[in-house]
Amino acid sequence: MHIIFETIEKYRVIPVIAIEDISLALPLADALLEGGLPLVEITFRTPAAAEVIQTLVEKRPELCVGAGTVLTPTNIHDAIHAGAKFGVAPGLNAETIDLAESLEWAFVPGVCTPSEIESALAMNFTILKFFPAGAMGGISMLKALSAPYSHTGIRFIPTGGISESNLAEYLATPTVLACGGTWIASKTDITEGNWEQIKKRCRKVAEIVAGLK
Numbered sequence: 001m002h003i004i005f006e007t008i009e010k011y012r013v014i015p016v017i018a019i020e021d022i023s024l025a026l027p028l029a030d031a032l033l034e035g036g037l038p039l040v041e042i043t044f045r046t047p048a049a050a051e052v053i054q055t056l057v058e059k060r061p062e063l064c065v066g067a068g069t070v071l072t073p074t075n076i077h078d079a080i081h082a083g084a085k086f087g088v089a090p091g092l093n094a095e096t097i098d099l100a101e102s103l104e105w106a107f108v109p110g111v112c113t114p115s116e117i118e119s120a121l122a123m124n125f126t127i128l129k130f131f132p133a134g135a136m137g138g139i140s141m142l143k144a145l146s147a148p149y150s151h152t153g154i155r156f157i158p159t160g161g162i163s164e165s166n167l168a169e170y171l172a173t174p175t176v177l178a179c180g181g182t183w184i185a186s187k188t189d190i191t192e193g194n195w196e197q198i199k200k201r202c203r204k205v206a207e208i209v210a211g212l213k
């Protein structure tokens with residue numbers, strides 16, 4: 001397992017972020033750090049993504065910064081150039097998988113069917129985003145998908161429809177490495193500067209994770 005996945009497994013939740021305004025990157029990072037969740041996935045859904053990643057990597061080295069919505073080889077090159085330590089994709093795309101592997105970059109492709117899981121396993125990827133988790137049937141689908149594959153060492157990062165109310169149940173599923181989601185810091189929270197709310201949600205995550213042990 002790539003070393004970065006040990007950090008992800010330690011904190012168990014990846015805040016998924018879409019940020020438009022570079023000036024909000026550091027206040028957001030500080031809210032996450034002060035809330036005790038030093039992990040973030042900056043998605044390539046806004047033109048500011050690469051610059052945000054670079055700023056966070058340079059100015060907040062204690063934050064583990066990854067890239068999300070990695071759809072193309074260009075996204076991978078931009079993410080690595082900006083300093084992203086890991087990448088996450090919504091789907092399974094041979095072109096990006098091959099490139100990530102050849103660059104030895106920690107990469108989590110997305111799956112939601114048995115066939116996609118088998119394609120990922122055939123390419124030696126065992127840490128997979130399960131997306132869109134809620135819409136695909138949530139925990140019951142995840143458990144059903146895990147049954148024939150858990151012996152392979154597969155681990156999932158369910159994302160899509162995760163919130164404080166179902167986080168514990170997802171995290172208690174043995175094949176789940178961590179969960180991703182926007183509920184910790186939504187686009188509106190960021191544009192409105194709801195930093196205290198974001199800190200509170202980070203602390204709640206720590207409480208839920210502690211409660212699992």
Ligand code: 3PG
Pocket residue numbers: 016131159160161162180181182183
């Ligand atoms: C993702 O990008 O991974 C999902 O859109 C996040 O889904 P959520 O908004 O339901 O957390």
